[in-house]
Amino acid sequence: MSILVIAEHDNGSLKAATLNTVTAAQKIGGDIHVLVAGHNAAAAAQAAAQIAGVAKVLLADAAHLGHQLAENVTPVVVELARGYSHVLAPATTHGKNLLPRVAALLDVAQISDVIAVESADTFVRPIYAGNVIATVQSSDAIKLMTVRTTAFDAAATGGSATVESIGAGSDAGKSSFVSQELTKSSRPELGAAKIIVSGGRALASSEQFHGVLEPLADKLGAAIGASRAAVDAGYAPNDYQVGQTGKIVAPQLYLAVGISGAIQHLAGMKDSKVIVAINKDEEAPIFQVADYGLVADLFTAVPELIAELNK
Amino acid sequence: MKILVAVKRVVDYNVKVRCKTDGSDVDVANVKMSMNPFDEIAVEEAVRLKEAGKASEIVVASLGVKQCEETLRTALAMGADRAIHVETDTELQPLAVAKLLKALADKEQPQLVILGKQAIDDDANQTGQMLAALMNAPQGTFASKVELAGDKVNVTREIDGGLETVSLSLPAIVTTDLRLNEPRYVKLPNIMAAKKKPLDKTTPAELGVDAAPRLKTLKVAEPPVRKAGIKVASVAELVAKLKNEAKVI
Amino acid sequence: MSYRAPVADIRFVLNELAGLNEVGALPGYEDVNPELADAILEEAAKLAENVIAPLNKVGDQHGNKLSDGIVTTAPGFKSAYQQFSENGWVSLRTPTEFGGQGMPALIAMATEEMWCAANVAFSLCPLLTLGAFEALEHHASDELKATYLPKMASGEWTGTMNLTEPQAGSDLAQVRAKAVPVGDGTYKISGQKIFITWGEHDMVENIVHLVLARLPDAPAGVKGISLFVVPKYLVNADGSLGERNDVSCVSLEHKLGIHASPTCVMSYGDKGGAIGYLVGEAHRGLGYMFTMMNQARLGVGIEGMAIAERAYQQAVAYAKDRVQSRELGSDNPAPAAIIKHADIRRMLMTMKSQIEAQRALTYYAGAALDRAARHPDAAEKQKWQAVVNFLIPIVKGWNTEQVNEITSLGVQIHGGMGFIEETGAAQHLRDARITAIYEGTTGIQAMDLVGRKTASEQGRTARALLAEVEAVAAQLKTQGLAEVGDALDAALVHARASTDFVVGQFEAQPKAVAAGSVPFLKLMGIVLGGWQLGRAALVAKQKLADGDADSAFLEAKLITARFFAVHLLPQVGGLSAAILHGADTVLALPEEAF
Numbered sequence A: 001m002s003i004l005v006i007a008e009h010d011n012g013s014l015k016a017a018t019l020n021t022v023t024a025a026q027k028i029g030g031d032i033h034v035l036v037a038g039h040n041a042a043a044a045a046q047a048a049a050q051i052a053g054v055a056k057v058l059l060a061d062a063a064h065l066g067h068q069l070a071e072n073v074t075p076v077v078v079e080l081a082r083g084y085s086h087v088l089a090p091a092t093t094h095g096k097n098l099l100p101r102v103a104a105l106l107d108v109a110q111i112s113d114v115i116a117v118e119s120a121d122t123f124v125r126p127i128y129a130g131n132v133i134a135t136v137q138s139s140d141a142i143k144l145m146t147v148r149t150t151a152f153d154a155a156a157t158g159g160s161a162t163v164e165s166i167g168a169g170s171d172a173g174k175s176s177f178v179s180q181e182l183t184k185s186s187r188p189e190l191g192a193a194k195i196i197v198s199g200g201r202a203l204a205s206s207e208q209f210h211g212v213l214e215p216l217a218d219k220l221g222a223a224i225g226a227s228r229a230a231v232d233a234g235y236a237p238n239d240y241q242v243g244q245t246g247k248i249v250a251p252q253l254y255l256a257v258g259i260s261g262a263i264q265h266l267a268g269m270k271d272s273k274v275i276v277a278i279n280k281d282e283e284a285p286i287f288q289v290a291d292y293g294l295v296a297d298l299f300t301a302v303p304e305l306i307a308e309l310n311k
Numbered sequence B: 001m002k003i004l005v006a007v008k009r010v011v012d013y014n015v016k017v018r019c020k021t022d023g024s025d026v027d028v029a030n031v032k033m034s035m036n037p038f039d040e041i042a043v044e045e046a047v048r049l050k051e052a053g054k055a056s057e058i059v060v061a062s063l064g065v066k067q068c069e070e071t072l073r074t075a076l077a078m079g080a081d082r083a084i085h086v087e088t089d090t091e092l093q094p095l096a097v098a099k100l101l102k103a104l105a106d107k108e109q110p111q112l113v114i115l116g117k118q119a120i121d122d123d124a125n126q127t128g129q130m131l132a133a134l135m136n137a138p139q140g141t142f143a144s145k146v147e148l149a150g151d152k153v154n155v156t157r158e159i160d161g162g163l164e165t166v167s168l169s170l171p172a173i174v175t176t177d178l179r180l181n182e183p184r185y186v187k188l189p190n191i192m193a194a195k196k197k198p199l200d201k202t203t204p205a206e207l208g209v210d211a212a213p214r215l216k217t218l219k220v221a222e223p224p225v226r227k228a229g230i231k232v233a234s235v236a237e238l239v240a241k242l243k244n245e246a247k248v249i
Numbered sequence C: 001m002s003y004r005a006p007v008a009d010i011r012f013v014l015n016e017l018a019g020l021n022e023v024g025a026l027p028g029y030e031d032v033n034p035e036l037a038d039a040i041l042e043e044a045a046k047l048a049e050n051v052i053a054p055l056n057k058v059g060d061q062h063g064n065k066l067s068d069g070i071v072t073t074a075p076g077f078k079s080a081y082q083q084f085s086e087n088g089w090v091s092l093r094t095p096t097e098f099g100g101q102g103m104p105a106l107i108a109m110a111t112e113e114m115w116c117a118a119n120v121a122f123s124l125c126p127l128l129t130l131g132a133f134e135a136l137e138h139h140a141s142d143e144l145k146a147t148y149l150p151k152m153a154s155g156e157w158t159g160t161m162n163l164t165e166p167q168a169g170s171d172l173a174q175v176r177a178k179a180v181p182v183g184d185g186t187y188k189i190s191g192q193k194i195f196i197t198w199g200e201h202d203m204v205e206n207i208v209h210l211v212l213a214r215l216p217d218a219p220a221g222v223k224g225i226s227l228f229v230v231p232k233y234l235v236n237a238d239g240s241l242g243e244r245n246d247v248s249c250v251s252l253e254h255k256l257g258i259h260a261s262p263t264c265v266m267s268y269g270d271k272g273g274a275i276g277y278l279v280g281e282a283h284r285g286l287g288y289m290f291t292m293m294n295q296a297r298l299g300v301g302i303e304g305m306a307i308a309e310r311a312y313q314q315a316v317a318y319a320k321d322r323v324q325s326r327e328l329g330s331d332n333p334a335p336a337a338i339i340k341h342a343d344i345r346r347m348l349m350t351m352k353s354q355i356e357a358q359r360a361l362t363y364y365a366g367a368a369l370d371r372a373a374r375h376p377d378a379a380e381k382q383k384w385q386a387v388v389n390f391l392i393p394i395v396k397g398w399n400t401e402q403v404n405e406i407t408s409l410g411v412q413i414h415g416g417m418g419f420i421e422e423t424g425a426a427q428h429l430r431d432a433r434i435t436a437i438y439e440g441t442t443g444i445q446a447m448d449l450v451g452r453k454t455a456s457e458q459g460r461t462a463r464a465l466l467a468e469v470e471a472v473a474a475q476l477k478t479q480g481l482a483e484v485g486d487a488l489d490a491a492l493v494h495a496r497a498s499t500d501f502v503v504g505q506f507e508a509q510p511k512a513v514a515a516g517s518v519p520f521l522k523l524m525g526i527v528l529g530g531w532q533l534g535r536a537a538l539v540a541k542q543k544l545a546d547g548d549a550d551s552a553f554l555e556a557k558l559i560t561a562r563f564f565a566v567h568l569l570p571q572v573g574g575l576s577a578a579i580l581h582g583a584d585t586v587l588a589l590p591e592e593a594f
């Protein structure tokens, strides 16, 4: 068996998602090759060559691959894919854009968002927004899949694979890149945020509420929420309130800072994936729902936390 | 210009699905079904293009069981002109759907095909890309803005970390993201009018497509419930856990 | 707490109990079928859930503001109303010739349930427009119809009903507002009207007031009242808006509930007289009002049932969420969700079973209304008209009396949180309270029921309906549902005795019958509600036997019917005792002793 991993990169550097995808490939087992398709992408290819466990890096380098348009990358992958048992891409917007196009031309199914590998032909993936986990088996000769990167550790580096240049095809002439706009670093909205830092009455003033929590939120790219007590006391605006009578949120990570964990507050955040509580009272009810609890004074713990994240 | 829009009938987004006790499949008997929300956005976008005088006809297609007709009627009530129902009781996977849509596109010759970026049941996010490949057409996936300009369409795409705009020559495929538009509420007279709009029926066999599934679902399960938490001793331990165990930062 | 329209249950009632298919077979309703109804219900549900329901709390907290005669509605109401009217919902049941959709009352009522449950204060605005529309449609000149009806059907203009005056409430014979002929065919209207719902507001450009007033030569009492159209802005010949009429809102009431619905004191003729146009003939206004009263009263019955549904949904959610005390008889020592406790279950079932009974009876009455209006056969038409007439005071009175109990149970299930306004359970209780008062209090409905609807026709319709109940009871017993069948039989004995009493004594001792009139109304509500749940159980049983996949829904129907049979139907015995033997003690205490 040999496995082709499609690298996530921006020509100049390799994206971490590639490392998680290589780990998924290792779970399947077999020779692992990485395709870097881009323009002036030697640096990315070099980085890929250093992933432990990668046998070979294939570099398709041409101007028309510069923006990695699916129309132009697809023929390159299709050409290569016939020599592999598996083709993997990270389930990023790039991987999701590209791989189904390849699958259709190969006349094979694609498996999306794989979170576990059961065997060479059997994989696990979430459906219904993660409310159901399905185990699926593929009977296609070549198995194409996108990999949920958070489900696999990053592969180690320290390898030294060879980099081989391959044919880059030609411009399909159907699409062209116009422009790109990267997201400004302003804080996300509470309802949509992946991470929420939420503060309670313990913050004790509006200045401290913002002064202590904002740097942490900025560090994490998080939205800021509040308990009703904090809102009622005027430390935070109304629309920050999380809870039964405030907003209902379910982020990946909810950090409750100086919040006791009243049932009305829990009603608004108990479906969060991971809950962290920082509270100086070890009996605080918030600890009953927190995945990770830290008994500490928030005024020392939060700055420490920022420092640790900066490391 | 003709636009083809594909709409899927799925379990309503408010329903929390459960697995059958034998774990063979999800239990969707008698749960509320609705049009896939991303497809609603696709229909809305097509209707807006038509209202802006940029499109002349909107054809909606749905593939699957008899009740897909209801979904098509909803699309007609939103403003599509006619509907095609490819009726089948077999489970349709993205590749089969793409092939069936390709067969329809061969007949209809649309300049633009708009689909949802994913269906909220199988969360596959494949059909549009596959259809684009089969039609040998360019694709603008995860669109948050669609602008027709002569024989091209400019699509702004929501990509990890920001937005990317691409220019595609027509015919092209667009898949919708949530911020593309906010679908309208249907006007009551349009519900009545939708009953009178044409709805044609066909089957995979008539279209000459083998729609058999390629992937087999061995089992389904609900994700494990939250386990009791732990107390960490220090900030450093907390960060380590969040990074390595929970993997949320 | 968000609202989810109970589309599955509504669909079941329309298709299986109320007879949507039969209504679809009536002339003029050729397009009406379960699929069309479904499409309408789904869309109405979306709008109700996503646009109108979220404004319920906002409206409650914000209310309306009056300044310089201008009433500003709560934030979000104006745009929601625009969306509602632009999407055609005002005119679902109005005739196509005036731009409506011409749908039967049955389907319209199902959507009205959703608007009311989503936000009853909001729903009153289109409801009153519809009432005014109907009065004009049936009685106004073609010219008035052409001027007003299309704009009202489209929702661009709203309508009001101006009946009540400070001294004239239940007793409209005391109306004093004056109308003086100008000589050019128009009239100058003056006087004060109170409690006028949506009498003034900022959601639309014009408001069409229907006003009861007396002409100078009018005889005293009910026979001297005429009906007038008085627009807020006069309408020019080309349909454009002209001068502001001499009518204004001078005060807003502070109320227990429905805060978002402006309840206005309207003053007519402060500057010499508001221009009004006579509807139909002089002195016949009250009769005209009664034309729309039937639908309006059914409409208020729907309000009661709908608010109950909303309160029930909120109570269920809380009962599943709130953890308190361990479950009796369980090995698990940990505290459990309160829905595990028997008394919470009892309360939820009491809510649920009555709501389902009311929904079925209300829509049955709605279908009867459609049949009475359109049935090609004169005898059938007459029969169904009698059924509607009989059911209206029951649907209005029973639904709205019970919603007080049901919303109160909703509060109770929430414990202390129920008493706290932020929770939202209390709003339902407050909002519901008006429904048993306006459009005729329960006392007035009950008098209507025992008098005009029962005694004056020798109990014909009452007995015919009770015979249908008996037939269903018999079927239930053959279908393995004897618990329900027997309970209905037992209740029938009391219902018949009470009917005989009402019919037999109404002339001889009217006051004694009146003393038991509200118990009689409730008795009829319970028996006929039980009848509908019995019918539902028969349908469910059959479908289960046929292997229908929705077994959880159908099993619930069986259990709900059984609960009602055992917990609600026996109340009929007590009510009957009060009707037959209770008048005496009602009236015995001398007035001075109070």
Ligand SMILES: Cc1cc2nc3c(=O)[nH]c(=O)nc-3n(C[C@H](O)[C@H](O)[C@H](O)COP(=O)(O)OP(=O)(O)OC[C@H]3O[C@@H](n4cnc5c(N)ncnc54)[C@H](O)[C@@H]3O)c2cc1C
Binding pocket: A199, A200, A201, A202, A226, A227, A228, A229, A230, A241, A242, A243, A244, A245, A246, A257, A258, A259, A260, A261, A262, A263, A264, A265, A268, A278, A279, A280, A281, A284, A296, A297, A298, A299, C417, C420, C422, C423
């Ligand atoms: C009808 C109703 C509705 C409600 N709705 C909501 C709602 O929607 N949302 C909501 O949040 N609440 C709601 N509440 C209020 C709720 O019951 C609690 O009062 C509120 O959540 C408490 O907020 P808190 O945790 O910030 O404050 P507290 O309960 O006062 O907790 C402060 C916590 O901070 C800790 N602390 C203090 N100093 C420090 C320090 N230096 N370092 C670390 N920890 C420290 C304390 O140990 C304590 O646990 C509602 C209440 C009612 C009655």
Ligand SMILES: Cc1cc2nc3c(=O)[nH]c(=O)nc-3n(C[C@H](O)[C@H](O)[C@H](O)COP(=O)(O)OP(=O)(O)OC[C@H]3O[C@@H](n4cnc5c(N)ncnc54)[C@H](O)[C@@H]3O)c2cc1C
Binding pocket: C161, C162, C163, C164, C168, C169, C170, C171, C194, C195, C196, C197, C198, C255, C263, C434, C437, C438, C439, C440, C441, C442, C443, C444, C447
């Ligand atoms: C919020 C609100 C909105 C309203 N909207 C409108 C509106 O849009 N247009 C409009 O015209 N009016 C409206 N009304 C008025 C409403 O219809 C009257 O309040 C209602 O008809 C009762 O009249 P009343 O208040 O004068 O009570 P009364 O008639 O004084 O009744 C007092 C009590 O006496 C009882 N009673 C009266 N007569 C009898 C009898 N013969 N036998 C037994 N009992 C009797 C009643 O049942 C009641 O319990 C509204 C009222 C409110 C509070």
